[in-house]
Structures are given as C-alpha cells and as structure tokens.
Amino acid sequence: MEQITKNVYAETKIRGCNPGIVFTSEGAVFIDTAQWVTKLLEMRNFAMKRGPIKYLINTESHIDHIFGNHWFAGECPAIGHEKLHETFWKIPDSFNMTTYDYSLDIIRRQDPEGLPFMPKAEEYIINPPTITFNNKMIIHLGDHTFKLYYTPGHSDANISVYIPEEKIAFVGDTVFAYCQTWLHTCDPDALFSSLRFLNTLDVDFIVPGHGPVVTKDYLYEQAAVVYEWLQSVGHGMAKGWSREECMDRISFADRCPVDIGQEEVMDYIQRANVGVCYDYLSK
C-alpha cells in the first residue's frame, strides 16, 4: 500500500479499483473495496490495528469498486450515491455469468491465496450502501472533513470524495490514469462537466479509479482522451461508416494498457467505447 499524505493510503497496484484508507482521530474511513481478497484483508487489518473503521464510501456501483463490501457488513455503514442501487452488483450481460461466479473466477486465477477466504455464494453479503445522497454530503469525523460530491459521467452514480485537510480527492472512474478509459456506461457531457468541477478543488493529489496517483493537470489529459475518442468516431461517421464498421475500424488499443489484470477485456473496451461515442454523436 502506498502512503500518499500523512493520513491517506491507497492501493494502486492491484487488479480492480484503487481502494483507499483515510485515518482520522476518531477512526478510519475506507473508500471503495479491493477486488483481490488478500489485499482487502491486508488493508482491513492495517486499519484495524489503528482503531475502528467508521465508514465505507463507494465511489460507484461497478463490481471492481464494491466487490469487497461483503467484508464490511456489520462493521460500519456504507455510503454512496442514491442511483447506485439500480446498478449495484451487476455486470454486463455480455459477460454471460453471475456476478458471484465472475468474481470467483478472478480470484481463482489472479489471487489464489485469497480463495480460502471467499464465502460460498449463499453466504456472500452484497452489502450495498445504506446511507445515500443526491448532490453533496459532508461528513465530519474527528479532525477530518469528507466532502462527497456527485460527479456523474463514467456512470450516473459516480461520486468523488474530497478531503480538504489532506488536499486530496478520490475521484473514482471519472479518471483513468495512464490506462484505458472505460466509456461503456458513460455520458460524455456529464463527464466533461465533472472534470471541470474537480479542477476547482484545492488538491495536491488525485487518486483515480485506476492507475497511479496524479495531480490536477491530469484532468486535462483525461478530457483529451475522451475528446479523441469522439473525434475518431465522428470522422468515421462522416465517412458513412456504420456503428459496426466504426467498431471494426477504430481502436485505441495501442495507446496504453488496460489496468492491471484486465488485459483480456481490451477488445471489449475498444468496441464498447466506440459504441458509446457513436450513440452520443447520433443523438
């Protein structure tokens, strides 16, 4: 785990999202949960040695951010956006398997040491947030403030967590740093607006949903990546290419890798991103 500021830690080098821990004078707050069970338990033990875990915040509903919620059931309340319930614990239909089996398969292949700690399907507790909000929520805990903002775009349930005392923001999948950007559920207009909003925060560090910790400059890079996707698909449409032809001919696969452990979905991301851009430009 990486220490980013005096009281903030994050794990940026595992498959799945970048889960974090913020230590306050009254206990710890987790932001998202790891997809690898061994890392998740390691993070939990690390936090519990210093005191109680007070809250778990989910920045979105996609499986790579919420899979580990099971291990916080009964421990502390989970918090997230109101719309997150509609898509919680759901994976794309094209994956053709249950969410539990999908998760088990990942652990079996990528985190075999975590397998003994994986509960049976009937014992797995999905544990979605019980405290939800719409636009903004402020949590005061000990000597820290957690400002939760609705930052839609990547999905309609994305939030960002700004901790002014540490000059840091966890922005979830509003930012993919130096790895492939997933647009599969994206509303580009909302995403650009959220990126502009994040630029107004007084932060030294941004913890993206995936990839290394960055500074605010990277927000421009993220916007540029999405504009480039739209531009490429727009050029294809101008040539009369169909949605399918755009998918067959446009790819950003050579730009950067997919985040750790997800190489197998490179083609899925390329086609899904083209589809989203095509539909957006056809509107």
Ligand SMILES: [Zn+2]
């Ligand atoms: Zn993610």
